[in-house]
Amino acid sequence: MEILDTDILVIGAGLSGLRAACSALERSPHLRVSVATxxxxxxxxxxxxxxxxxxxxxxxxxxxxxxxxKEVLALAKPGFVKPYLVKIMAEEASEAYEFLKGLEVRFKSDEGxxxxxxxxxxxxxxxxxxEDLHHFYESFSGMFRSLGGDFxxxxxxxxxxxDDDGVHGALFxxxxxxxxxxxxxxxxxxxxGPAGMWKYxxxxxxxxxxxxxxxxxxxxxxKNAGFVQFMWAEVKSGNFVPPGQLFRKENRLAAMAEPFYFGDMTLSSHEEQFRQRNTHCPVSWGLEDRSLDVTLASCRNEDGVVVVQLGDGEWIGVxxxxxxxNGGAVIDEFGxxxxxxxxxxxxxATGMHGADRIGGGMVLSGMVFGKRAGEHAAKSVRTIPSKDRLRGLCSGQNYCTPSQREQLAEMLQSDATILCSRACFKWKRELDATRENESLTALAIVRDLCHLEEMKFAASRRSSAT
Ligand SMILES: Cc1cc2nc3c(=O)[nH]c(=O)nc-3n(C[C@H](O)[C@H](O)[C@H](O)COP(=O)(O)OP(=O)(O)OC[C@H]3O[C@@H](n4cnc5c(N)ncnc54)[C@H](O)[C@@H]3O)c2cc1C
Incomplete structure (x- = not known):
């Protein structure tokens, strides 16, 4: 087995990984910092x-x-959030903005x-x-290389x-x-995040x-592993379909059982939900307008597709x-x-947002906590372990075969997408016995969803008892 050495190993070359890697090198230029991807x-x-x-x-x-x-905390329910992490993000946002300006990213602008x-x-x-994420990548990765980092x-x-003494590297x-x-x-x-595991x-x-x-x-x-963001998109093209377009009263749904007119829901009691739903693209976990998406999701056919006839007569599959x-590792202020x-x-990583997250909050989180993690790692880096010690920790490969992965993708799509179906409870028991990384990710998600379902059930029993 080949063994490579570095002082700080960053796994992942997205914006948070690169931010962490650059900040480690800015703090301690003499360190070896490697980004594996x-x-x-x-x-x-x-x-x-x-x-x-x-x-x-x-x-x-x-x-x-x-x-x-205030907005982030209000949206976090029923998820888990650490308010002090949110405050740090707010305080350090300007610094992240200056950093991006230093990379010469192309901000959408007007005369002002x-x-x-x-x-x-x-x-x-x-x-x-x-805009222009290729330019963003070139600029960011160029900075990392010029600081002396390697990919x-x-x-x-x-x-x-x-082991009991912490982490000593990673197996690839x-x-x-x-x-x-x-x-x-x-x-x-x-x-x-985990989104790549879903069929769609x-x-x-x-x-x-x-x-x-x-x-x-x-x-x-x-924490928050179940709070995955879903957006409605056309299956053929993958293009996002604005919820406002789907929830128009003239649209007709070809539901699994009996077709019905979605317009039936545009009773005045739903007006506020329709208005609110148009203020966000992802399906919400905590807001009342979630019920619109739940209704729509319950109309999926066996391929997981909702067939909608738009007002102009065109049929689309979404x-x-x-x-x-929105979930992940619970971190402290240093990542x-x-x-x-x-x-x-x-x-x-999670804790700086809960169930729902404001658009633009994830990039901020990656910049702020990437920087903090890189700095802290550079300050506290330990000596690397002996090769023998490392060999003893290499526990073998634990990821799924392509067909197991396909099965998981189908399962997540049908049973753990917006609705937590009964099958989730069965999956939870089955996945408990697994060791592959993908299955363990699915287990974390399904566990959270089942817990949420149980909480809802307990709350409805309490309210019907009073
Ligand atoms: C279409 C779209 C639009 C979005 N728009 C916004 C927005 O406007 N504002 C906002 O705040 N958020 C937005 N988000 C979310 C945001 O872009 C991401 O959450 C954020 O960029 C994630 O950054 P990251 O560095 O944590 O991970 P990523 O950028 O996803 O990078 C992960 C890295 O890890 C690597 N990797 C993964 N698995 C392995 C493995 N096993 N071994 C080695 N390497 C691995 C990947 O190859 C990649 O290099 C959007 C997301 C999508 C999909």
């Missing part, structure tokens, strides 16, 4: 998403910061300078949007190498399937989707597509997980 070039949701643009929440004034914190927009779930024009591309991370498979171990004094997980998804490429599984196996505490996750030397940032 599945594929060469832009990957993940950061640089390769189909919109070719990203929004970032940047509260500038004290009052904007207070409002931002960069324009500000409302993010999903927010009524405040506080986000900046930058280890073509490596699929399989497990963190952990190279493109031919051979084991490669990397010894390191600190490891930063920036592997992105609109996440970026190069996503294994099993960050939660790897973190779970390493003994890291996970499905809820996994877009990104530390409970495992010594193992840090986490970006879409595989």
């Amino acid at each position: 599945l594929k060469k070039g832009p990957s993940g949701s950061s640089f390769a998403n189909r919109n070719n643009a990203l929004g970032i929440q940047i509260p500038l004034t004290d009052s904007e910061k207070n409002d931002y914190v 300078g960069p324009s500000r927009f409302k993010g999903c779930f927010s009524n405040v024009e506080r986000a900046f949007v930058f 280890l591309a073509g490596l699929r991370a399989v497990s963190f190498l952990v 498979a190279d493109e031919s399937g051979n084991d490669v171990a990397v010894r390191a004094g600190a490891v930063i997980a920036a592997l992105g 998804n609109i996440t970026g490429p190069g996503q294994s989707g099993y960050s939660y599984g790897m973190l779970h196996r390493a003994g890291v505490e996970l 499905a809820p597509m996994a877009h990104s996750g 530390r997980t409970g495992v010594r030397g193992l840090y986490c940032c970006g879409e595989c």
